[in-house]
Amino acid sequence: MTTIESIKLGGIPTTALIWGPEDGVPVVVAHSAGLDAASLTSFGTAAAQRGHRVHAIDLRGHGHSAARPAQVTLRGMAADVLEAVELFALDRPRLLGISMGGVVAGMAAAADPSRWRDLAVLCSPDRGYPAFESRAVAWREGMAMIARETIERWFTETDLAERPSHVVEAEATVRAMHPLRWDAVWRDFAQFEGWSRPEGLPVRSFAGARDVSTPPAVVQRIADVLGAELTVLPDAPHQLLYTHVDEVLDAWGAA
Template sequence: MGVLTLDDHRTGLLSRGASGPPVVLLHSLGSDKRMWEPVLDRLASGRRVFAYDLRGHGEAAAAPHPQRLTDLARDLFGVLDALQLETAHIVGLSYGGGIAQTAAVEAPERFASLALLATTDRPFPEVFEQRAAAVETGGMEAQVEESIARWFTPEAVAAEAAGVRFAREGVRAMDPAAWAAAWRAMKQLDVRGKLGAFTAPALVVAGGADLAGSADVLRQLADGIPGGQFVELPGVPHLQTLERPELVADALDGFLPRG
């Protein structure tokens, strides 16, 4: 655990692994860096792995709100600079995947590879605005169970699995204004067709039980990246690492190089 100082805020950092290629992990909206803990040990075998809190989340909760995804892309570059990394293997899940794609369009030379999990390359402006506005009228607590039902399988929710409990507390702890700002930043995402010149290796991972994302969208995303690989994990919901970490670790471990 550590702290990084970026341009306009400080953020928390998890790191694992002593040597090997660097891997940087970007978490989902409403979560924090700890959502990667179930896969960290596996990924850190022969690699140096870092997970940080996106602005508005975790230890970066007090950061200025993002106005657009490019603000969060610049944060990623700031993290790479603070860690003295010219390039890294970047992995983003959901919101983190939108940020990673935005950064890959802006500065592909900073990417040794790109892995995108349970994300999208296009905006759904009405849906995302509805989620932003809902917290402004109904408060944070009203967003908890609706989000949990969208992110996990019914079986995990009924069993009150550890990942469900973690995600529920993550949403409950968020500042409503930060939640709304994140959804409105995501509303501006549109990188369709913009990764056609991205030449580093790329992996796109869909969950077969993902109620929040379309496997067809992710398959098209992979098809639009030269050499992009597409994998669909059966029975895996949106917050992949919190319900089926072993399958996510298998997919990433087979894609990311070791030292």
């Protein structure tokens, strides 16, 4: 069962989704660029069945977030994640993020390592790249083209040919994003200078062996900075929390 709450973070209205028993181990999870909290439903449902209480928010500029394009920054998203811990009165939750959400989670962890139980980073880039700036063309080119190009980076050829429900959902979610917010995300992302180690915090990292967006070698560079163990999932693409939820949870394990 999914609980939906309308909240404000950084003074900006947004939506939070919650899964699992009230006495479960608390978790905060952050989604990819172009997606939203609902994209984490499979993860939230499966983690809840393993005794976790999972919280996900629509990050700035995504889903039901009312952020203006100028407010859509990674640093602002990380501040919102920290504020969400206070809002929901979470006691040292586990922290997990995928792709852009992994960067946001890493920023939130580095800002206050004592706030968290552990950190997991999935399929994230090690820094901003010029190619990210080149993705900020949605206002000119339209979100339909952006959505097609994005899912080609996220999923395997088989997924793209067979179009299971998670591929259809992901493409529709990206397509529905406001183009100015999309462009703002990638302009800010291009300026990301790299990771800082959250001192004293246990860290795990995950990569998909078939991820063309952030291949294992890229995620390994993050693991080296953070002092983290890297788990590479065979035959897995970029969007592990759509395609390989159980495998991630098995490797992630208990806190």
